[in-house]
Amino acid sequence: MTNPNKIAVLGGGSFGTAIANMAATNGNTVYQWMRNEERAKQCQALRENPFYLPGFPLHEMLTITHDLQTAITDAALVFVSIPSQSFRSVVKLIQPYLSKDTGVISTAKGIEPENFTLMSQVLEQELPDHPIGVLSGPNFAKEIVVNQQTGTVIASEYDALITLTQKALSSGTFRVYANHDRYGVELGGALKNIYAIVCGMAAALGTGHNTQAMLLTRSLAEMSRLAQVLGANPMTFLGLAGMGDLILTCTSDLSRNYRVGYAVGSGKSLNEAITDIGQVAEGVNTVKLVKEKAESLNVYMPLATGLYAILFESRPVIEVAQQLMQGEQNYDVEFSGKLSNEPSTSL
Numbered sequence: 232m233t234n235p236n237k238i239a240v241l242g243g244g245s246f247g248t249a250i251a252n253m254a255a256t257n258g259n260t261v262y263q264w265m266r267n268e269e270r271a272k273q274c275q276a277l278r279e280n281p282f283y284l285p286g287f288p289l290h291e292m293l294t295i296t297h298d299l300q301t302a303i304t305d306a307a308l309v310f311v312s313i314p315s316q317s318f319r320s321v322v323k324l325i326q327p328y329l330s331k332d333t334g335v336i337s338t339a340k341g342i343e344p345e346n347f348t349l350m351s352q353v354l355e356q357e358l359p360d361h362p363i364g365v366l367s368g369p370n371f372a373k374e375i376v377v378n379q380q381t382g383t384v385i386a387s388e389y390d391a392l393i394t395l396t397q398k399a400l401s402s403g404t405f406r407v408y409a410n411h412d413r414y415g416v417e418l419g420g421a422l423k424n425i426y427a428i429v430c431g432m433a434a435a436l437g438t439g440h441n442t443q444a445m446l447l448t449r450s451l452a453e454m455s456r457l458a459q460v461l462g463a464n465p466m467t468f469l470g471l472a473g474m475g476d477l478i479l480t481c482t483s484d485l486s487r488n489y490r491v492g493y494a495v496g497s498g499k500s501l502n503e504a505i506t507d508i509g510q511v512a513e514g515v516n517t518v519k520l521v522k523e524k525a526e527s528l529n530v531y532m533p534l535a536t537g538l539y540a541i542l543f544e545s546r547p548v549i550e551v552a553q554q555l556m557q558g559e560q561n562y563d564v565e566f567s568g569k570l571s572n573e574p575s576t577s578l
């Protein structure tokens with residue numbers, strides 16, 4: 232049996248800390264697990280995470296620990312806030328400590344290279360007997376912890392898990408919407424990172440509002456086109472986890488993906504940009520996987536393909552932008568039966 236008020240959060244980064252603190256503030260008994268024992272002890276003693284969210288005090292109901300068993304035993308919900316590159320290895324560690332009905336929720340916005348696997352699919356594979364879900368939306372950790380009003384989405388086939396998550400996290404400043412299209416919600420969160428890099432790059436080149444509006448809108452069209460072919464509901468992309476997160480990360484330098492794009496657009500190499508940011512920018516790997524996927528499925532994704540050419544084939548940004556603008560004319564709104572998946576060379 233699980234304790235309905237016990238929640239575990241795996242990951243010592245900015246989003247894990249924000250989620251853990253919110254759940255603790257709501258009166259839950261919360262354990263945040265960090266792999267680094269020294270850091271866990273330091274954060275627990277300081278009542279702060281100076282590595283990712285310096286200056287922000289943590290709630291007394293939150294315990295930070297290096298002990299995975301203590302963190303997980305009896306927890307009703309486990310949030311996995313580990314970047315996609317390490318996600319599976321951490322999920323493998325928790326299996327022995329989970330209770331039978333513990334719900335496990337991914338907050339990671341990335342894709343595993345093998346078989347284009349999303350993180351909740353990793354959960355499905357590694358923890359087939361557990362209810363699973365995805366938390367995704369326009370959610371900068373740095374704004375959540377200072378109580379900026381925020382909306383998010385819990386996506387799952389399990390209504391009990393949705394209700395439990397809403398109860399654990401909802402507050403006067405955090406609103407948790409439900410969605411049953413887990414795949415679409417998760418895909419939206421992963422794909423938008425590509426376009427955040429594109430928009431950061433465009434901003435570095437001094438583009439105006441017209442360009443930004445076009446980029447955002449065509450990004451949404453492109454994401455939805457792939458999503459539909461992959462079996463997600465493209466309408467999901469009109470919600471917080473699609474359009475909402477796209478707007479957020481494509482317009483703000485709080486986004487690490489946007490900052491990678493801005494740095495590359497300003498003349499830095501990709502490696503320099505990543506090193507300077509010092510935190511995970513999932514879009515850099517996602518664009519490689521999406522370019523391959525789009526080619527194998529013959530889905531037209533000019534922005535993702537153009538970004539790949541700039542980041543990994545040394546194509547000049549200006550040259551790629553001009554090519555996109557001068558291609559043949561295309562339709563504005565898709566999914567009306569016209570041109571939904573026909574190849575073209577324009578934006």
Ligand SMILES: NC(=O)C1=CN([C@@H]2O[C@H](COP(=O)(O)OP(=O)(O)OC[C@H]3O[C@@H](n4cnc5c(N)ncnc54)[C@H](O)[C@@H]3O)[C@@H](O)[C@H]2O)C=CC1
Nearest residue numbers: 243244245246247266312314317338339340371372510511
């Ligand atoms: N920061 C944000 O505002 C948001 C982030 N996300 C997503 O959440 C996921 C995590 O992001 P952040 O917390 O921001 O990342 P972060 O870069 O701030 O922190 C990642 C944490 O994971 C830990 N970690 C990495 N590999 C590990 C391993 N093998 N074992 C144990 N711990 C490991 C790191 O030590 C670090 O504490 C990402 O997929 C991101 O896209 C989602 C919504 C908002």
Ligand SMILES: O=C(CO)COP(=O)(O)O
Nearest residue numbers: 368369370371486487488
């Ligand atoms: O997904 C995010 C906010 O919703 C965070 O975006 P970045 O990973 O680009 O910082």
